[in-house]
Amino acid sequence: MPELPEVETVARGLQASVAGRRILSVILRKTDFIDDPALIERELPGRRIERIERYGKFVLLLLDEADAGGTRNSPATGLLGQALLVHLGMTGNLAPNFAEQPLEKHTHVSFLLDDGRELRYTDARRFGRMAYLSGETLLAELRRFGADPLEASREEFAVRIRSSRARIKALLLDQSVLRGVGNIYADESLWRSKIHPATPGSRLSPQQTETLRKALKAVLLRAIEMRGSTISDFVDTDGEPGEYQQHHRAYGREGRKCYRCGARIERVIVAGRSSHFCPSCQPAPRGGRRGMKTKKRNRPGKPSKR
DNA sequence: CTCGATCCCTGGACGC
DNA sequence: TGCGTCCAGGGATCGA
Numbered sequence: 001m002p003e004l005p006e007v008e009t010v011a012r013g014l015q016a017s018v019a020g021r022r023i024l025s026v027i028l029r030k031t032d033f034i035d036d037p038a039l040i041e042r043e044l045p046g047r048r049i050e051r052i053e054r055y056g057k058f059v060l061l062l063l064d065e066a067d068a069g070g071t072r073n074s075p076a077t078g079l080l081g082q083a084l085l086v087h088l089g090m091t092g093n094l095a096p097n098f099a100e101q102p103l104e105k106h107t108h109v110s111f112l113l114d115d116g117r118e119l120r121y122t123d124a125r126r127f128g129r130m131a132y133l134s135g136e137t138l139l140a141e142l143r144r145f146g147a148d149p150l151e152a153s154r155e156e157f158a159v160r161i162r163s164s165r166a167r168i169k170a171l172l173l174d175q176s177v178l179r180g181v182g183n184i185y186a187d188e189s190l191w192r193s194k195i196h197p198a199t200p201g202s203r204l205s206p207q208q209t210e211t212l213r214k215a216l217k218a219v220l221l222r223a224i225e226m227r228g229s230t231i232s233d234f235v236d237t238d239g240e241p242g243e244y245q246q247h248h249r250a251y252g253r254e255g256r257k258c259y260r261c262g263a264r265i266e267r268v269i270v271a272g273r274s275s276h277f278c279p280s281c282q283p284a285p286r287g288g289r290r291g292m293k294t295k296k297r298n299r300p301g302k303p304s305k306r
Numbered sequence: 307c308t309c310g311a312t313c314c315c316t317g318g319a320c321g322c
Numbered sequence: 323t324g325c326g327t328c329c330a331g332g333g334a335t336c337g338a
Contacts, residue, residue, distance in 0.1 A: 089331090091315090123315095127316095164308090166307080175332085272309095273332090314334095315331105319328085321325105
């Protein structure tokens with residue numbers, strides 16, 4: 001499941017492999033995860049991919065100007081003009097392929113490039129998102145998201161975390177608070193910080209908050225070095241899995257021994273997500289079992305018509 | 307403001 | 323072998 005380190009890995013891979021290439025044409029197959037498919041078919045052909053960046057869990061392909069008769073110029077430095085946003089959801093993948101390579105299953109978009117390769121988007125579950133945005137619309141979209149956890153200062157991080165009574169696990173997952181953290185790295189950073197996932201943000205001490213900021217940043221940086229975590233599907237632009245899953249201390253370790261104290265790692269649902277923690281190292285917040293249901297989510301009944 | 311529930315989707319695990 | 327069921331989860335949305 002691509003979170004910040006996995007998306008960073010993909011963005012770096014694309015920057016190395018397709019930056020500077022021009023998109024000749026676009027082939028769309030399934031489009032229900034695309035904001036405005038017709039816009040993409042109209043706007044993308046002929047555009048050059050200037051560079052690729054990560055923004056939260058989005059891959060941003062920054063494109064050159066639309067019109068430009070004759071030579072095209074780079075966009076003004078630092079200013080985002082127009083971009084293709086790609087969110088990988090749970091199972092999305094964006095990677096260049098040779099055109100003669102057979103299409104993998106669930107390949108929904110192909111961008112034909114000017115060097116004969118194709119940049120392909122595959123996504124079995126289609127929890128991802130693709131959108132072409134420009135100008136103020138693009139800026140407005142990016143403003144919806146909170147601080148980058150690799151860049152947030154002590155002060156900014158503290159304000160964002162401690163001013164809310166929501167549980168810390170929910171805050172870490174909330175993209176309008178911090179952009180890029182998902183379930184794995186939330187659990188890993190909380191384990192390292194010895195903070196229980198159901199602790200309200202407002203109940204964290206300044207020291208705990210700073211410990212969490214540093215732990216989160218360290219975990220993310222280490223995971224980027226290891227090219228992300230591969231639980232089931234994730235592969236980078238070379239088709240290689242990540243390796244950080246070998247360093248998980250909490251996520252996916254229910255019933256196994258805590259590396260610090262030997263107690264059994266538990267799993268509860270917090271903020272609607274599986275949350276793995278050490279009941280000994282990460283004691284429950286005082287004042288009750290708020291949000292401490294056991295693992296089962298209610299089984300949905302007959303799906304109702306819409 | 308914060309919460310849980312529901313929905314989107316498919317592959318994989320598991321029980322029979 | 324095959325079928326049914328459950329589960330995973332990021333994010334939007336809605337009602338409590």
